[in-house]
Amino acid sequence: MHVSELETPSILVDLDLMEANILRLQSYLSQHGIANRPHIKTHKIPAIAHLQINAGAVGITCQKLGEAEVMAEAGIKDIFLPYNIIGAAKLERLMNLARRRVRMSVTADSEIVVRGLSSAARGAGLMLPVLVECDTGAKRCGVQSPEAAAALARLIARSPGLHFGGFMTYPNSEQLDPFMQAAKRMLAEHGLTVECVSGGGTPQMWQAHTHRELTEHRAGMYLYGDRYTLRSSAMSLAGCSFKVRATVVSRPTPDRAILDAGSKTLSSDVLGLEGHGLITEYPEARIYSLSEEHGHVDLSECASQPEIGEEVTIIPNHCCVVTNLANEVVGVRRGEVEVIWPVAARGRVQ
């Protein structure tokens, strides 16, 4: 089936481009001796996770237990969950994953989380690797200083059922090396070594080797690309494998077109960008607002204009959240549909 026969809106992945993106980052990280642990939040599709593993990734990263369960069910054997797992129900699910011959590892940024993990792992008779999440400038989760990182690492190391697995941060920043070096020095005084420093981010991926302390990198968007990634110059428009196909359903005025893709397809993520997507056939067009099932396009700067019924191709602002809205993604090679993947881990936020 040719892509032109697909109904719209649909989410297309150019398989040649995606495979090239997977190989390119793997090759770069391997060359620099940095382990590659891609973040599957971007695609949420087990078959793509296997492609990443087969290309040389040491394992995958998931953000939620529900994603990890889907990936473990599909045969992925090494899953890092950089999240504070809290509460009896979630701890039991984590232990169930670790019991099924999946190498599960997690993060913690507080004593409360460490104590919960230790209690659960000890009860299950398991040894769970736990990394300390460090805030190196993102101001999200994470301990706030090398001193706090070292103290939590020591608590993990002496907690029954837990193994101190290293440090985790996101994204890679200039503070990464000084933070990790200071924390490592403090731990060395107590005879503790740091086996892994895990960083991440697609915009920063080609600078991974400049962080001396980094041993592992987690990137998500690198295999698809989007307007956010393009702005960072980490990827080129020609390399973007991820596109939304939409139809012009109305031309109410000479300067306005309405698309059949709104915020329930493209998401409302702005990420500091102007507008809601790039229409590749009409780059001067501006998707200036979205309602739920309509994309509002300003054509006033366009030399030529699309007609009612015409299909267009959109590079969205943020591929991760677009995937998470879709029930399926269409894999395309040279214009022909090769595979239709259910987005298996979509909406698995628990």
Next chain:
Amino acid sequence: MHVSELETPSILVDLDLMEANILRLQSYLSQHGIANRPHIKTHKIPAIAHLQINAGAVGITCQKLGEAEVMAEAGIKDIFLPYNIIGAAKLERLMNLARRRVRMSVTADSEIVVRGLSSAARGAGLMLPVLVECDTGAKRCGVQSPEAAAALARLIARSPGLHFGGFMTYPNSEQLDPFMQAAKRMLAEHGLTVECVSGGGTPQMWQAHTHRELTEHRAGMYLYGDRYTLRSSAMSLAGCSFKVRATVVSRPTPDRAILDAGSKTLSSDVLGLEGHGLITEYPEARIYSLSEEHGHVDLSECASQPEIGEEVTIIPNHCCVVTNLANEVVGVRRGEVEVIWPVAARGRVQ
């Protein structure tokens, strides 16, 4: 099961409040002789559509064919699809719906759309009601003037397979009455009557009776409520039936809390509001940003502060897009889980 036993993040609907909201709007519209045709984009759950019908709604509104297919499959018999249906595949799906003893009606705002509908309906041996979509100020789809509305109505009326079903607009505005009166006058000169003027919107719902021309109202959010609806004063905080339950997973600094609900749960919809949700237990807290699986909360104005592991209740900005992110919604009565509904029409954007 008590709600406190649910894992987070989860989407809760208070059934007593939801049922009261359904009855309240139905009662108001019935009292004023306005037909009620609720928009199921908000809940996407067939069981709730049946509650709305059983309360007195004349039918439902869907925004996409995929939603209509789910609702028809569940036994809903009267579905209005105020959307331009374009292309052979979608026209065939529309005809398949109309063939299965569902009263389907749609809109058009251009000659191209009318001709496609006519060709498909004639081919299928059906008589399809088509309303003219009119732009009364929303600047989305819709014909731009009463003259254009009357001209398109006449085209529909003389097109084989089509029945002119009236005028549709959204939202109800001050221009509704003068626009419709002018268009009706022009049609009267040609012997055409307007059997339905369908308007919509939850913020404007209690003013529906002030629009003399309105014969039907489409509201979506009225059964749930959210911060956007609260701002419009159409609903009260006490009447909001829709809540997101989340857990504090990190307290990295004295003023910051991180929740396990991010943009993949709460959506990035802002709708002109400040922040991303109201935490009912800590109304001074400010959800100032979202990453995909983290809600970032500023506690600096809070007298008391939540601890790690504490669960909180969030009124999100926009219930329609939150529903569309969820795989299921939990119906709760007096704190006890009564039903867990799959969001059956979620993601059906085609």
